Every structure is written in C-alpha cells, then in structure tokens.
Amino acid sequence: MVARQTSDESPNTMRPIPFDNSYQTLADSLFHRQQAEPVSAPQALLINTGLAEALNIDSKWLASPAGIGVLSGNGLAAGSQPIACVYAGHQFGNYNPQLGDGRALLLGEVIDRQGQRKDIQLKGSGRTPYSRGGDGRSPLGPVIREYLLSEAMHRLGVPSTRALAALATGDPVFREHGPLPGGILCRVASSHLRVGTVQFVAAQQDPELLQQLMDYVIDRHYPVCKQSESPYEALFNAILNAQATLISRWQALGFIHGVMNTDNMLLCAETIDYGPCAFMEAYHPGTVFSSIDQQGRSAYGNQPAIAQWNLVQLAQAMLTLMQRPGEPDLKPAVQRAQDTLNTFPDTFLQAYRQRMAEKLGFSHINDDDEALYHDFLALLEEHDCDFTLSFRSLNDRAAVLANCERGGDSIAGLFQLPNAFAPWLERWQQRFNADATPAEQRYLTMQKANPVFIPRNHLVENAIEKAYEGDMSVFFALQTRLQAPFEYQCDAAEFAAPATDGNRVTATFCGT
16 A cells, blocks of 8 residues: 655645644543554555645654654644543434544644634544444544545535545454454544534533533634624524535535434534445435435435434523523523524525525526426436536536637536436526626536536445555545546546446445
8 A cells, every 4th residue: 555645735844733722621521531542553545735734734744654653543742632522412313312432532623724723533543431332443444435525525615524644554443244454534623513512511411511612612613603692592593504504515416414413413514424425326305325324314305304403402402501681481592492493494495595506507596496496306306317417517508608618528428418308408598598697607606516526436435445455546546536526527537427237336334
C-alpha cells in the first residue's frame, strides 16, 4: 500500500496540531478521558493535505512518523485531551438512554484559518466505556467508505463532517465473515454535539448541566441567539432551520442516509456517520439501502419527516429551558415549541424548492413550476431513470438554449432521456425561455446544482474490495474523480455510469 496526499497546496514550516480545547472544560459526566489503544503497524493511506492546511496543521508533519503516530492513536500530540463522548438516542424510534463513542475518541479542537472551531476525532481507535461489547475497531472498508462519501458530500456543497486521513493499522479486525484489515479514520466536524447529547443530559435531570450544555451550543454554533429575549427558543428555531436546509440538499442529490437516529443528528447540521448510506440511482421515493432498516423508516422519501420527528425529541429535551419567567408550568413552552415544529414542513419545502429551481435552470419556483418538477420526478419513477444523470441531461439542453460553450462536458453519449419525456421537455423549455434572469447565468447555476459524478454504490464497493486485496489505486482514482463532481469529460464515463445488473449494490452495511 502506498500513502497518498490529496492536495498540491504547499505546506508551511513544520508544525503539529494546534489544539485549542473547550468541550473538555464542561462537566466530566459528558465524556470519559482515555487514550487510544495502540496498533501494530500504522500506515497513512490518504492524507487530506488541503484540509490539514485549512486547519492550520502542517501536512508534512501529519505525514511524518510523529503525525502518523497521533492519527493512529499510538502517540499523543501536545495539547490533545482525548475523550470518548457520551450521548443517548432514539435508534429507529426506540430510545436508548446511554450510547456514546464506542469506537471513537475526540482528540481535541482546533481553530481553522476562518476562525472556526473544529473537532478532530479518531474512528476505530479501540474500546471505550460505551463500546457495548464491541472491539472499538473498524475494518478498512468503512474507513474508505466514509472518506469517499464525506469528501464527496463536501464537494457537492452539502454541510458534512470531513476526512483528514485514512490509515491502515496492520491489525486484523474480526467480523462475522472472518478477519479483515483494520483501519482508522481521522474525522473533522464543526462539533460532535448531537440531539442525543441533549437527550442524555436532559435525562440526568440536572437543570444547571443542561443550561451549561446549551449555552455552549449557542456560543459555539449559534451566537446570534444570545441577542434574543428567549435564547433557547431562538436556538431551537435556528437548529430547525439548519436541519431543514440540510435535508433539502440531501433530497436534491438523491442521498439516503440510512440511519437517521437522534444520535446521528448533529446540532450544527452537518451530515455525519456514513455507514449504510448510499446515493439513489433509479428514482423511487421508497428506496432503502441500509441492511438494518428493515421497515424502511429512513427511506429516501421519509427523510424530511424523520428529521422533524428527531426535532420533536430535541424540543422535549430542551423544554425546561424554554419556560419563561413567570410561567406557572411548561404548557406555554410546549405550545411555543409545537408552533416552531409546525414550521418545519414549510421551511423544508422552501429550501427544497430553491434546490429544484437551481436544478431545473429557473431563477425561482412558482406554483406552476412545482407541478413541473413533480411531473418530472413521476416520469423518472415510471421509467426507472437514473436520478443524477436525468437532471444532468437537462444541462445539455439548457446549454443549447443559453448558447453556452461547454467543451466536452455533454453526457449525450452516456445517457439520454427516453422519448416519453418529450411533452414534458416542451413544457420545461417554454418555462426556461420565459425566465427573466439571463439564460447563461441560470445555466451556470444549474451546472453547479447537477453533478455528473457521485460516489455510486458499486464504485465504492469496488474500491473497498480492491483495498482488501491490497490495491489502493481504485480508491485513489475514485477519490480524485469525486473532487470535481460537476466537471465531465467523456473519458471518465466509467465513473458516471449507473450500475449494471452484474454489479448493482442493493444493500449497504454499518461499519461496526
């Protein structure tokens, strides 16, 4: 296996990780202090040097023996205060009062070049008090999957945790089908605070701790809420709006998370935990890939409703903080929380309509346009059309209408909509031509809304299978291609083409 770096950015002078920790100053009941379990032969497979530099971390140091020691858990950087965080959560609707980082350690926090605080966490670093009988390790496959998916989501413009490094440990991990090569992912997030974190604290019935936690959330993620007369109500509303926007982006790309549990819902509204997730190919709202989602609870079409359900659990956990001075009981707070929750469908729809406007090449969506995109989706479902390529094919038509020079980015040789779409395409063209915003400007926006490259399930699985055989080149090639999801050339058609019957992936699995 060969280590690979993912950016040509020039590193500065050697400097280790500049930790600046804050969460560790809160109550010890929120985490367990410990170090990672050592591994026998750590090796960096892929280091995200662009992200490292954005975090003020010297990528040369990160790839050095000292840096690899820290990334693998074999070493401890100055200023690092490793902790395993505890949280609760509803898993597929069933409440578990104590979950937590069963195979992860938060090494600490850094301030990036934009002045934003970021967490640096290891996944697959060994047992913690929250491992629930597990070994705390990760096979290499889930590490590769999360690296590919999280970085692809970032490039697609979706708020997401990111991958700083993927490592092989040199140690086998034993799963039901036998031993697999072990791996560790170094993950970066705006924070790892979850709905489940608030649920855990609320269950302790410690009002001071709950207030301390939510004040920390406000300070770290939503400082404008401090200006409100009711800061915790403002916080809940801000989280709701951010979640609605996030889910609208998922829906616009055909992304299916697979495990929308409250412990997988970050308060900062970044996508997290790329286990049994997948990108939909043939459009069907009931599509499920997760092998553990037997009832289809987290199907593609259900994701907005599940997000709202998760927000109900957050509201219940925060409710005592929403009670205003002079109120005799929680009834007024309950009503205000319910009123805010009732805004979720419209908030989501407004954000989703904007995504659809961008995908269709319109400056905005009016009432008639809503029927237009619903009819398009119905045709996709009826004819089993690929979601991503169907929208991308509209780019080819928009380019002609806008008289845009495109080079070789047309996908006409790869995919075309069936003839049955002709009447709909006439309606779409009339609407496109009638929009007041310049057509070239709308085409350029459309181009950025309709990727041609997504981490298709069969490509990801192939990269994992090859990695298990010791060949990392497929992983590297796919990661490189996914860094530019909107830029197509016909010689890269294999990365854009849907699966065939022979390599189709119908189920994805959690990495634990």
